[in-house]
Amino acid sequence: MAETDTKTPRERYRTQVRAEIKEHAWEQIATTGASALSLNAIAKQMGMSGPALYRYYDGRDALITELIRDAYRSLADTLRSASAAGADLAVLAHTLRAWALEDPQRYLLIYGTPVPGYHAPDEITLISSETMAMLLDACMALPSDSPVTPFDAHLADHRDWADGHPAPPAVLHGALRFWTRLHGVLSLELAGHFTGMGFDPALLFAAELDDLLAH
């Protein structure tokens, strides 16, 4: 902890309170959703007055921005460490699902309907592309024996999101497939659209994953 030792007590306190604010923010988001996040409510939960939070965050949007950033980072880290532990795409997919189920609103915060009234700074686009880059790395292992589709050809010329990444079009396409298909199942499950339908969402997820990897 040489890092924290170089900090003054005041800096350490600041860091700690900022973390505590975020913890309460996540709790609130988990129950009411991100669009209902309220600075005053967080302050009350912490036994502080509302304006006190302005010592730590410039306002509601700044707090949301940091939450979104943390969510992307947490996902990227989770996937990265699974990948480093030798996980293949199937394991990675289940890791993603586990991460999403752990805190559904955290997943929906970054991949669901945008929070109304919140406007994301440019910074966020960068961070989300970090996570995409992670996914691209993992997809490099995909078999590329499939025929080149018209969309692959399109991707060869329209790959801003993979700028600087060596992945060939077929891999880009594979990554998009991975992302959109898993999101399709996951987001409907998290939003509760499968409740009452009778089947087990985990099995549907597994079936989609099988289709995805069997190509």
Added chain:
Amino acid sequence: MAETDTKTPRERYRTQVRAEIKEHAWEQIATTGASALSLNAIAKQMGMSGPALYRYYDGRDALITELIRDAYRSLADTLRSASAAGADLAVLAHTLRAWALEDPQRYLLIYGTPVPGYHAPDEITLISSETMAMLLDACMALPSDSPVTPFDAHLADHRDWADGHPAPPAVLHGALRFWTRLHGVLSLELAGHFTGMGFDPALLFAAELDDLLAH
């Protein structure tokens, strides 16, 4: 219009004002999203006082419920009439996308993150399953030469959502695939997650649809 002739002028007026309220509600949802829907704002837009709306709807939740119902009905009708005109699954998919793009928030209202603070009545489940039944009808035409997957077997015993529908497990699975995959691409597109990535969302949608139908 024999129907409206049997109504008294007052009844006709009521119907008209209710429709006008919903129109303004949709406008508001289209710009700010459903979670920001406000009765007072609608009343102001109509040149009325807030409490006046309580003559027409029991409250905010009642209005949202009707909007959700109308959205499901509109989608079901659109798909049904396309189907009646001889559309195959590919055309149906594009019809779905066109319907969603026409009013993204309407799509997200029924298939996106649930509106915070709103609790749907049981009635809604029924109406959503009507739309699912429509989809099942259309999927009956799917080729069923594929091998029976473990998930198909699971569906044979867990098909509450298709209660009373003659579709075999393979068709149920096909319908779920159709739904979740198209939703995956569509919802990410509508939420703006593809902006800045460079490629054309329409082409990704078409590619997913090809994969889906080529099986």
Added chain:
DNA sequence: TGTACATCAGTGAACGCGCGTTCACTGATGTAC
């Protein structure tokens, strides 16, 4: 080690706003005789 000063966390009051919802009431529209 002690004193003078600067820094900064946190408060409480206030601003202006909006929300859903209730209630007693006015005034216009329709109905019954």
Added chain:
DNA sequence: TGTACATCAGTGAACGCGCGTTCACTGATGTAC
């Protein structure tokens, strides 16, 4: 056709609440000499 009555749309005031945010201020913590 005219009069008495019932129905009902819409108003304005009010209730209680919450929101984000600003501002001048207190009091504690840290820093410099």
